[in-house]
Amino acid sequence: MNGDVGAGVFQPLEADDPPMVAGYRIAARLGSGGMGKVYLSHTPGGRPVAIKVIRPEFAEDPEFRRRFRREVQAAQRVQGLYTAPVIDSDTDGPGPWLATAYVPGPTLSAAVAEHGPLPGRTILMLVAGIAEALQVIHGAGIVHRDLKPSNVLLAADGPRVIDFGIARAADATSLTASGVAIGTPAFMAPEQAAGREVSTATDIFALGQVAAYAALGAPAYGEGPSHGVLYRIVHEEPDLSGLPAELRPLVTRCLVKDPAGRASLTEILDLCRAAADQTQLRRPEDWLPGGVAAGISNREEVPAPVPPTPAPAVAPAPTAPAASPAAPVPAPAHPAGAAGAGHHVTAPGRPVTAARPHGYGPPGSFGPPQPAYVPRPAPMPVPMPMPMPMPPKQRNRTAIILVSVFGGLFLLLAGCGALLNAIGQDTSGTGASGATPTGTAKGQPRPDPKPATYNDYKLTSGYHLQFADDPLEPHDSNKDDFYYYCAFQECGFGAYEAKLARLDSGAEGSLQACRQETRFASRIPVEALNKGDAMCVKTAEGSIALVVYKGSSAKNEPSTYATLDVTVWRGAARKD
Structure with a gap:
């Protein structure tokens, strides 16, 4: 290290x-x-x-x-x-x-x-x-x-x-x-x-x-x-x-x-x-x-330890006024020494543990050093005048006013809700009879996104695709959705944080087919694919991709790659 x-x-x-x-x-x-x-x-x-x-x-x-x-x-x-x-x-x-x-x-x-x-x-x-x-x-x-x-x-x-x-x-x-x-x-x-x-x-x-x-x-x-x-x-x-x-x-x-x-x-x-x-x-x-x-x-000197942040100055507490015989000063809630070692008393039942440097005791048991706490003297209680009782008639009048205000607000909100409901029904295509045209019912899922198509895409071995990219760009990161590999005389496709599945040979590849596919795999070898076979990828971000394998590079080519037809429906897997 x-x-x-x-x-x-x-x-x-x-x-x-x-x-x-x-x-x-x-x-x-x-x-x-x-x-x-x-x-x-x-x-x-x-x-x-x-x-x-x-x-x-x-x-x-x-x-x-x-x-x-x-x-x-x-x-x-x-x-x-x-x-x-x-x-x-x-x-x-x-x-x-x-x-x-x-x-x-x-x-x-x-x-x-x-x-x-x-x-x-x-x-x-x-x-x-x-x-x-x-x-x-x-x-x-x-x-x-x-x-x-x-x-x-x-x-x-x-x-x-x-x-x-x-x-x-x-x-x-x-x-x-x-x-x-x-x-x-x-x-x-x-x-x-x-x-x-x-x-x-x-x-x-x-x-x-x-x-x-x-x-x-x-x-x-x-x-x-x-x-x-x-x-x-x-x-x-x-x-x-x-x-x-x-x-x-x-x-x-x-x-x-x-x-x-x-x-x-x-x-x-x-x-x-x-x-x-x-x-x-x-x-x-x-x-x-x-x-x-x-x-x-001759290596440079090890940097000196970073000094701790100095504790902020604590302003002196204001001097309490002299106690009058009618208002005696109460005794402290905790006598000196009652809090135990390493604690200061700030309020009844709230000790503050003095900070200790990490490195001794159970791992993670000490936090960063804290400024030293200086306890303040108990403040003098200030006599407060008793509130004047409200006349009975005034209380009754106030209650009536409050009930009227809240009742009016309730009626106003109810009317707004009914109006919005009527507007929603009109915009959804309902008539006076309450019939709803086919395909426009309230709560109908949003339409499928338009597909983005990339034909004859060359994906080099060791590179990856992130289907949120538009247009698709190969990455050398190992955290993307779909990748192509060749090692130990075996080539294939894999997925990291996405779900990968191979459709049956001859099956029609479509968005609906990919939505229903659940036979997920982490890798699909090329030897298990025929030209024209399709794979489905469901990404963590909610996109669905249909990848059709069209072949691999020849052995005498300088680059090792696979040729693919890629169709991406971005956001098709999201429920919103």
């Missing part, structure tokens, strides 16, 4: 960044990722911490919250020398968050991007430290699932593994229910890329990829479109020709396709010792190359 070297480690807060998270005053923004934003703050004792605030899209999903709570509880048990421990969290508040120790060092990805591949001696120390971190993480019952260079920090005394287990919380959310895998494609294991069950062996494969990246300066399975990278991970061997000889046995044992055949963490540590020609690995102070180490020592 750190910024990148040379990229502005401590970024100023923007308009949508919170100035405080559950009592932690935010000093700077460290970065952002797929699951949220990371900020710099401090504990009450002045130690810097990194606070990750989860994205609202995940926070709104009940299944994510359940898993996030469980994973954070497990992560708090991880206390290794090569991990950044979770020290505080709130998994049940409006915006879930967690806080870890701040590590003053670059990510492995940033260090390689700025200084190039690392020397073999450094990589052996790096792999050994990550392996030891994984031993502690796995011992707590956690599979990292997203081990990659940006989740490894390089500190002066060794690496730190961060974000362990948190990716699992997003696996069953609405954002990933359509088959999108959690993790970074270039560093996935074959079973993870294929959507099969992951295990501790999945992290071993990722460790081999991290080692290869540190030595080569690029992913072992290359770069490019994610579906191409994932295909190579599952079906092809990595290009390790540029790997130093002392690292090849280590990396090769990690990158075995079959999870059962991969090296154990104990074997990895043995291979590191053998490659370093040491019976016991000893991490020297200068384990990092000079350029990276200099970058750590």
Whole structure:
């Protein structure tokens, strides 16, 4: 949870960044990722911490919250020398968050991007430290699932593994229910890329990829479109020709396709010792190359803690007039000390708890610091004159007037209602006999919207459609209504927050047919479609679309796409 070297480690807060998270005053923004934003703050004792605030899209999903709570509880048990421990969290508040120790060092990805591949001696120390971190993480019952260079920090005394287990919380959310895998494609294991069950062996494969990246300066399975990278991970061997000889046995044992055949963490540590020609690995102070180490020592100073907002001045209470013998001053409602520790008395039964900094006690139990409360002296009661009784005749006259006014208003409103009802009947086409022409009855549903048609539309693989767009425009966002994918020699169509259904072959596609269709699916493979087959899409915004498949691009074409006829009835599913 750190910024990148040379990229502005401590970024100023923007308009949508919170100035405080559950009592932690935010000093700077460290970065952002797929699951949220990371900020710099401090504990009450002045130690810097990194606070990750989860994205609202995940926070709104009940299944994510359940898993996030469980994973954070497990992560708090991880206390290794090569991990950044979770020290505080709130998994049940409006915006879930967690806080870890701040590590003053670059990510492995940033260090390689700025200084190039690392020397073999450094990589052996790096792999050994990550392996030891994984031993502690796995011992707590956690599979990292997203081990990659940006989740490894390089500190002066060794690496730190961060974000362990948190990716699992997003696996069953609405954002990933359509088959999108959690993790970074270039560093996935074959079973993870294929959507099969992951295990501790999945992290071993990722460790081999991290080692290869540190030595080569690029992913072992290359770069490019994610579906191409994932295909190579599952079906092809990595290009390790540029790997130093002392690292090849280590990396090769990690990158075995079959999870059962991969090296154990104990074997990895043995291979590191053998490659370093040491019976016991000893991490020297200068384990990092000079350029990276200099970058750590020359990093900008951590911003100072944000001072609390000063308490507003409390104006002195006005001096109460001297009590007269006829009006004695009453005793205070609560004697001194009756409110208990940490409270001030403002009124009977209303104690105000003194604010405490967050970070100690149950998560989320403390709010932001509040201004100190200064109790005021009890005010003197001011004698009020007794109201003069109203003469009986005056009361009777007032009651008569009120009854007359409200009665008149009631009659006026009743007359207006009758008039509006008559006007409504006339405009709806009713005659004197009360007969209503066909198709214009009161309460008749509004007419269907006019369709918008897009013929021979080319939708490229990896792109998405939002049917509210007019005209339709392809997006690379993964939250739109309808998308086309091609991966692992399979192509097809899918929907995220919309309902997708395939009509029977030969069935007439129409708005009425789509309204009645309930055989929903998250994906429809191309191999299940014939040319001319239709699919219906019902969006969360109330639109209905009829998509007719007309064919796919040829294998020798530079772009992979599907040709479609699209008809959209915007707002057709809304009841208003």
